[in-house]
Amino acid sequence: MSSFKLSENAVDQSVIPTKTLANGVVMPAIGMGTFGSDRFTADDIANAVLGGAAAGFRFFDCAAVYENEPQIGNIFKEMMTVIPRDELFIDSKVWNDQHKNVVAACKQTLHDLQLDYLDLYLTHWPFPNYHAPGCDVDSRSPDAVPYRHEQFMETWAQMEELVDMGLVRSIGTSNMTIPKMELLLRDARIKPVVNEMECHPHFQQQELYSFLTKNGVQPIGFCPIGSPTRPDRDMTENDTVDIEDPVIVAAAKRLGVHPAVVCIKWAVQRGHVPIPFSIHENEYTSNLRCITENPLTTAEMEAISKIDKNCRLIKGQVFLWESANDWEDLWDLDGKIAG
Numbered sequence: 530m531s532s533f534k535l536s537e538n539a540v541d542q543s544v545i546p547t548k549t550l551a552n553g554v555v556m557p558a559i560g561m562g563t564f565g566s567d568r569f570t571a572d573d574i575a576n577a578v579l580g581g582a583a584a585g586f587r588f589f590d591c592a593a594v595y596e597n598e599p600q601i602g603n604i605f606k607e608m609m610t611v612i613p614r615d616e617l618f619i620d621s622k623v624w625n626d627q628h629k630n631v632v633a634a635c636k637q638t639l640h641d642l643q644l645d646y647l648d649l650y651l652t653h654w655p656f657p658n659y660h661a662p663g664c665d666v667d668s669r670s671p672d673a674v675p676y677r678h679e680q681f682m683e684t685w686a687q688m689e690e691l692v693d694m695g696l697v698r699s700i701g702t703s704n705m706t707i708p709k710m711e712l713l714l715r716d717a718r719i720k721p722v723v724n725e726m727e728c729h730p731h732f733q734q735q736e737l738y739s740f741l742t743k744n745g746v747q748p749i750g751f752c753p754i755g756s757p758t759r760p761d762r763d764m765t766e767n768d769t770v771d772i773e774d775p776v777i778v779a780a781a782k783r784l785g786v787h788p789a790v791v792c793i794k795w796a797v798q799r800g801h802v803p804i805p806f807s808i809h810e811n812e813y814t815s816n817l818r819c820i821t822e823n824p825l826t827t828a829e830m831e832a833i834s835k836i837d838k839n840c841r842l843i844k845g846q847v848f849l850w851e852s853a854n855d856w857e858d859l860w861d862l863d864g865k866i867a868g
């Protein structure tokens with residue numbers, strides 16, 4: 530017998546906004562992250578997923594590389610005794626070392642998550658560059674290569690096959706740039722309907738955001754709070770802290786909430802889908818509830834639009850190939866694909 534119960538204070542589903550993707554699939558306008566930043570155990574995160582569902586979350590952002598899909602799968606099984614599968618929206622991502630084995634990788638994820646299908650499957654990175662967990666941030670794998678469009682399209686063809694097989698309802702990308710996305714949109718038989726990207730007040734990626742929305746690709750924003758507990762390897766001394774920004778703090782004071790909550794409200798009011806992570810019930814509950822009440826004012830939204838510091842936190846150094854200059858090569862900053 531399952532012990533799963535919806536919380537008495539669960540947010541009513543009818544007040545949680547949704548997004549309709551270009552292929553007609555409807556998704557919640559907020560999700561719950563499941564990457565523990567090497568700080569939390571798989572069981573901690575699985576328990577948070579259960580608590581998140583009890584509080585009203587229906588979208589869960591998973592990935593094979595987070596090494597917790599079997600534990601989260603047990604939780605999905607338990608929650609589905611109460612919440613019908615079609616009320617959940619579950620995504621996962623193919624890891625970089627499986628770009629030639631996408632169908633098998635997806636089947637493994639489905640097995641681990643104890644699901645018949647995923648609502649969304651993403652290419653986690655557009656490179657097949659694998660790096661051992663916990664490796665030194667400055668080390669470079671001799672096998673790492675720059676983006677090669679023909680190679681990525683071979684991976685994408687397998688993503689399309691998953692849709693044909695009925696194993697996934699939608700496909701998308703993560704960590705893409707405009708030049709790479711232009712090529713994919715030109716050549717894909719089944720186009721990506723989302724791109725998951727870093728997005729928080731100090732890293733708004735407005736140009737990519739506008740490009741995506743113009744082209745029918747829904748942005749999902751990771752690190753929506755500025756990932757204050759990200760792994761040490763992703764911390765550098767020049768990084769700025771969104772939740773200490775005076776504009777964010779002022780809005781938080783007016784509303785009597787934590788600055789993290791202001792970041793979530795900003796994301797949803799702007800139009801991208803944030804996927805905040807927390808294992809703490811008070812935090813994940815307020816992350817969800819906040820998007821249903823007390824919106825930011827137009828003046829606050831405008832003030833936040835001006836605090837972008839172009840501060841990318843997840844730089845991706847470990848995916849660099851040997852001849853690359855530095856992490857900026859991963860992001861095509863001069864409008865051309867590097868390498």
Ligand SMILES: NC(=O)c1ccc[n+]([C@@H]2O[C@H](COP(=O)([O-])OP(=O)(O)OC[C@H]3O[C@@H](n4cnc5c(N)ncnc54)[C@H](OP(=O)(O)O)[C@@H]3O)[C@@H](O)[C@H]2O)c1
Nearest residue numbers: 562563564751752753754755756758787789805806807812
């Ligand atoms: N596609 C990709 O390549 C990619 C990359 C990175 C992340 N992601 C996804 O994005 C998700 C979110 O990113 P993230 O976990 O790095 O960053 P985040 O959501 O910006 O920050 C998470 C941290 O914020 C704090 N927090 C959350 N809610 C709070 C609240 N209401 N009040 C105060 N503090 C709060 C928590 O810290 P405490 O624990 O200290 O309270 C938590 O550990 C991940 O879990 C993952 O699913 C995807």
